Amino acid sequence: IQMPSHRHSCSELITPIMEQILEDRKNQNYWTNIVLEYMASLSAQERSLTLLVDIISQYTHFSIGLYDKNLNLLHGADWAGEDFKPLHDTNFTISHGEKLSTRTSYQSAFVSKTGNRYYFTRSPIFFSDPVLRYLTVISKQGAVNQIQFEQVMESIRLYLCIWEKNRSDKTALCHALIHNEPIKIQSLAKRLSVDIKKIHAVLIF
Numbered sequence: 704i705q706m707p708s709h710r711h712s713c714s715e716l717i718t719p720i721m722e723q724i725l726e727d728r729k730n731q732n733y734w735t736n737i738v739l740e741y742m743a744s745l746s747a748q749e750r751s752l753t754l755l756v757d758i759i760s761q762y763t764h765f766s767i768g769l770y771d772k773n774l775n776l777l778h779g780a781d782w783a784g785e786d787f788k789p790l791h792d793t794n795f796t797i798s799h800g801e802k803l804s805t806r807t808s809y810q811s812a813f814v815s816k817t818g819n820r821y822y823f824t825r826s827p828i829f830f831s832d833p834v835l836r837y838l839t840v841i842s843k844q845g846a847v848n849q850i851q852f853e854q855v856m857e858s859i860r861l862y863l864c865i866w867e868k869n870r871s872d873k874t875a876l877c878h879a880l881i882h883n884e885p886i887k888i889q890s891l892a893k894r895l896s897v898d899i900k901k902i903h904a905v906l907i908f
Contacts, residue, residue, distance in 0.1 A: 734762055735854045739861055739886050747866075755862050756780045759855055766790050766841040767855060771834050774800055789821050789841045799825065799839065810846065822846045826856065830863055865890040873897075880905050 738758055742750055752769070760767050760780035766789050768779040781788040789795050798813040808826040815821055823841040840847050840855055864875050865887055876895060879887040880902065892899045 733854070735858050735861070736886065738762065738858050739865075742862065742866070743886060743890065750866055752859075752862060752867070753778045753780075755858065759858060763840075763851060763855070764842075764844070765847070765851075765855070768839045768841075769828075769835055769859070770837040770839065772836045774803060774837065777835060785843070787815060787817050787819065789815060789823075789843075792816055795821065795823070795841070799823065812846075819843060824852050826852070828856070828859065830860055832863065835863075861887055877905055 738755070741758065742755060745754075756767050756769060756778050757780040759765070760782050761784075764782050764784060766779075766781040768790050769777045771777055776790065779790045781790050792813075792815050794813045794815055798811055801811070802809050808824060810822070810824045812820060812822045821841050821843055822845060823839055824847045825837055825839040828835055828838050838856055838859060840852055861884070873895060876888065876891040876897065879891060888899060891897075
């Protein structure tokens with residue numbers, strides 16, 4: 704950014720710069736904040752993990768499943784724009800059941816009963832949940848983009864941390880402050896009755 708030598712304020716540049724940043728994010732398809740802001744606008748009765756998974760599915764055109772350690776489906780959503788439901792296809796179930804013991808990400812593909820080829824990525828969620836263990840994202844358009852998969856994972860982790868019962872603690876709030884996550888900070892602070900304005904420093908040990 705080149706500024707005139709006689710000007711010492713750049714405040715008037717903030718708006719166009721922020722607009723450009725937002726446009727860049729749109730172009731790169733960053734959508735996590737959009738989804739979480741929508742979830743934050745709902746009442747506690749309307750808000751649910753199943754709804755979140757469904758919203759992400761419709762936004763990304765992916766089929767999304769959340770599983771326990773034995774790969775039993777806990778929450779799932781198939782993209783409504785397609786008649787075929789890959790989450791319940793036996794060919795997918797067989798392929799998905801492979802390498803169950805691995806605790807790392809697992810990518811594969813399967814041919815559905817309808818003859819279409821689908822791609823999926825499964826990864827451990829690594830969250831302090833007694834039941835939830837794996838996230839799986841299925842795509843018909845080719846292998847799932849790593850950036851998109853990470854955004855699905857991030858949305859679910861943030862939802863669990865912000866809104867699921869017994870998950871809001873001061874450790875999570877400190878983590879949100881360190882990583883500058885405003886939606887998460889506001890929600891956790893409200894739940895914990897913490898005045899954010901009175902926090903002047905976060906010490907890491």
